[in-house]
Amino acid sequence: MRRRTALGGLFAGALLTPRASALAGLLRVNRRPSDTFTLPNGLQAVVLPSSRAPIVTQVLVYKVGSADETFGKTGIAHFLEHMMFKGTGVLAPTEFSRTIARNGGRDNAFTGFDMTGYHQTIVSDRLELVMRMEADRMVNLRILDGELRPERQVVLEERRMRVDNVPSEMLDEAVREQLFGLHKPYAMPTAGYADDVKKLGVNDLSAFYRRFYAPNNAVLIVAGDTTAAAVQKLAEKYYGPIPSRRVAPRQRPAEGGTDLPQRVIRADERVPEPRWNRDYLAPSYRTGETRHAHALMVLTRLFGGSETSRLSRALVAQDKIALSATSGYGPTALGLTTFEIAVQPARGRSVAEVETAVGDQMKRVLDGGVTAEEVERAQNQLLASAIYSQDSLASGPRLYGNALSTGGSIAELDNWPQAIAAVRPDDVVAAARHVWRDEGAVTSMLTPAGGWK
Incomplete structure (x- = not known):
């Protein structure tokens, strides 16, 4: 079903120095080389140099997503993402992507709750080309009815394919x-x-375009075979002349739904085997009891983040109640986020057996049964992922975009490994006690048409 990233906002930080014997076994994570600058019009830019291959990735992230819409006009952020490829006064419809393809590159875009991003990967000596085109559509997009009407059908078909025809996604909408x-x-x-x-x-x-698409509401991330000086020169040339625009502060509720807990069930003939989930409202880096965010990342890793985690060992390996048992948490939301527990039960196992087994494992944590050894193991898994992410031209810029588009800073990214290393068992227990509460939970079940037998 749904999976939240367990690594949101990680990225490399300052060299870790163990501060106590308990940290002696932790991995050391060097700060990832990066440079940042801000243009006079407010565009923030980050450069992540890497000479491993003669290619670059440009990611332009706007600080706007579907959570900035109003009821009655939902889907507008995603629809606009599609229309961004439909031409400007300079580029004809679809010419943006065709030009990149002719030059051996690839491009795409994405829309999330809090951000919308556009990215291109291309040989490094074509960076000026993609920057010029991206800057052009920041300010000169043409939204014409002749292009909008057929693209609407594409957007609707995408929803039918990815949501309406996927029972787990329909359930996810009901849960949220x-x-x-x-x-x-x-x-x-x-x-x-x-x-x-x-x-x-x-x-x-x-x-919507005029309201949110402005240089002072965007973050430019360039990763790969280039330098900060080269990127700044190009950014000043192409993005620099675009005037800033007043953008109202974004608002997110600091509370969730009413009348919780709730239970949601979706039965569908397309579902071969049942699945069980429980989602809890949780603080993010920006909203709620934010002091728990790093401890929650450690908690999700040790509780259900791998085959060696508590849930998997108990429900899958030992008791054979489940085929899989995981947990997930993503802290980079601008508002509140979720902590998810997901179980795919073994054939013949009942709802009661699954909920009892999960509840037993949760109780062990809530009662204070978290050891320094398993916290350290979870920390090392998170820190190792931070190290691996440094080699990626895809995940690296996306992580910076996630953080900087939701109020984060370069300093927070740099200090992320230190914050993870500082988590102690008592912090993990306190975070679990704060989040694992009935008044912030929705339990959901996806079952075959005949129900869960």
Whole structure:
């Protein structure tokens, strides 16, 4: 079903120096080389140099996503993402991607709850080309009815394919409506409700574009075979002349849905085997009891982050109750986020058996049964992932974009390994006690048409 990243906002930090004997076994993570600058118009830029291959990746992230929409006009952020490829006064429709392909590169885009991003990977001597085109559509996009009407059908078909035809995604929508509150920012789907998308017009998308697509509401990340000086020179040339625009502060609720806990069940003939989930409202790096965020990352890793975690060992390896048992948590949301526990039961196992087994493992944590050894093991897994991510031209820029588009800073990214290393068993227990509460939970079940037998 749903999976939250367990590594949101990690990225390399300052060289770790053990501060006590308990940290003697922790991995050491060197700070990833990076440079940053901000143009006079407010565009923030990050350069992540790497000479491993003669290619570069440009990612432009706008600080806007589906959670910035209003009920009745959902799906507008994602629809606009599609229209960004439909031409400007300089580029004809689809010419952006065709130009990149002709030059041996590839490009794509994504829309999330809190951010919208556009990225290209291409040989390094074509960086000027992609920067020029990306800057052009930041300010000169043409949204025409002749392009919008056929693209609407593409957007609706994407929703049918990725949501309406996927039972787990339909259940996810229902869960989020309960967990965050009907019609609230994180309850409304990124793809939008179909009836809303059908009504969106040129004026709606144009107003959204003018409201949010501005250099002072964007972050530019360039990774690969280049230098900070080269990127800054190009950025000043192409992004620099674009004027800034007033952008209102974004708002996110500091509370979730009412009348929790809730239980949501979806039975569907397309589901071969049942699945069980429990989602809890949780603080992020920005909203709620943020002091628990790093401890929650350690908690999700030791509780259900791998085959050696508590859930998997107990439910899968030992008691054979489940085929898989995991947990997930993503802290980079601008508002509240979720802590998820997911179980795929073994054939013949009942709902009661699954819930009793999960509850038993949770109780062991809540009662204080967290050891320094398993915390250190979880920390090392997280720190190792930080090391591996430094080699990626995809995950590296995306992590910076996630953090900087939701109020984070370079300093926080640099200090992330130290924050993870500082988590102690008592911190993990305190975080679990704060989040694992009935008044912040939605339990959901995805079952075959005949129910869970």
